[in-house]
Amino acid sequence: MPAAIPLKRPVKVGQLVRRRLRELKRTPRELAEALQVTERYIAELVSGRRLPPAPTRADVYAPMTKFLRLHRNDLPTCARAEREEEGPSRRRPSPRVRDLLLELCEPARARALSRRVVQKRVGGESPPLDALVVQRLLEVAQGFVRRQLDDEVGIRVAASREGCTYLELRMKLLEFLDATAASLSPEDVEDFIRPRIGTWDLDFETQTMRIVLRTQEPAPRQKRALAI
DSSP: OOOOOOOSSOOOHHHHHHHHHHHHTOOHHHHHHHHTOOHHHHHHHHHTSSOOOOTTOHHHHHHHHHHHTOOTTHHHHHHHHHHHHHOOOOOOOOHHHHHHHHTTBOHHHHHHHHHHHHHHHHHTOSSOHHHHHHHHHHHHHHHHHHHHHTOHHHHHHHHHHHTSOHHHHHHHHHHHHTOOTTTOOHHHIIIIITTTEEEEEEETTTTEEEEEEOOSSOOGGGOOEEEO
């Protein structure tokens, strides 16, 4: 099979997928099976109702590239252009999400952050400080989930334990990887962030965060911290 030729210019991810399915005479169902996702996921991606995953999401784009016989850079390039065209979300995290994450912060610092968020809201701080905090905590938790996606056996065991199918649990992980600070739900926080984040702190001047990961009954010196 000759090597795929890169696209000359990016198009919408959904447009590219729809065109290649038609050219290859393949169905959305077959693509969904190749990616181990639901048909609904593919339908939303093709129709444009779903923003394409980040360009770095090899868990989606690698098998999709292989199935659609595309150049390896086509889908990430199209996704990057489409997401940049969409622009950053201006919505803040929901108050409930912010409160749940503030519970993981030292109380005095959490109160100071809450006051600062209220003061800056009027001035239109960009990016909003609460959104910055939530995004950084989200990225740490998403790193764990990306590694979990590589463990098919582990997902199957967890699905059996939780009383759901492998595909249902896999889709739950994928949906969390698609989450942003603005779209993050309280359920996402309880299921994915709080089990992994022990505590966090923020330097207001430098906006540097110190995030301590949750471990099994850690001794103080054994705590792992991530400087972000």
